[in-house]
Ligand SMILES: [Fe+2]
């Protein structure tokens with residue numbers, strides 16, 4: 001029992017939550033990559049279509065499970081999804097290689113391909129952690145998790161800045177400011193990471209989360225506005241409406257993760273989190 005919740009329930013709930021969120025993200029990556037290829041790169045397009053179907057099927061299967069499902073079955077499902085996430089990771093790295101060796105061109109930025117591969121690796125890693133019995137990222141992983149997501153957010157700001165029409169000067173400026181803001185936050189996080197474990201005190205981590213939360217909230221709101229403007233065809237860009245929504249959802253996910261860490265920090269009401277190295 002864990003706070004009145006059966007451990008197996010928590011395992012199933014966390015597994016299905018991660019899979020439903022990230023399998024949709026992986027499915028959308030397949031679509032975005034496909035749209036960015038030249039139309040004669042038919043093999044890459046076919047592979048993208050296959051991954052789209054694989055992750056759509058995974059999402060549907062996840063929907064069919066519930067807390068009543070046998071945990072062993074969920075464990076098996078997690079392994080299958082891990083396999084699919086590893087395969088799409090390899091596919092993305094293959095595309096990155098083709099781009100960087102100038103064997104293909106198109107509209108997929110290399111940084112976008114790298115970015116989506118980092119998200120696939122994150123997903124695969126979460127599934128491994130879940131199957132090893134680690135339900136939440138460990139407090140010791142707060143800094144690491146923030147380093148991952150701050151970089152993702154900084155990339156998003158850069159993608160938005162590059163995909164908006166250059167005539168949208170005000171919005172491009174705003175995106176550039178977000179990019180700078182998140183680059184700074186990322187470096188702060190990297191500095192804290194190198195100061196581990198001494199930097200892992202409750203007050204320092206609490207302040208770190210507070211500062212990140214403020215910026216993530218405002219980036220999330222900016223993305224939401226951009227998404228609504230794109231959907232209503234009020235601004236000029238080459239941003240697919242689904243991409244605008246996709247990056248909004250990822251920011252929202254990061255906010256929830258920050259809140260969960262905050263709850264862990266304050267809810268524990270003690271300083272166990274400080275790794276004792278003296
Ligand atoms: Fe993504």
Ligand SMILES: [Fe+2]
Nearest residue numbers: 115119152250
């Ligand atoms: Fe992303």
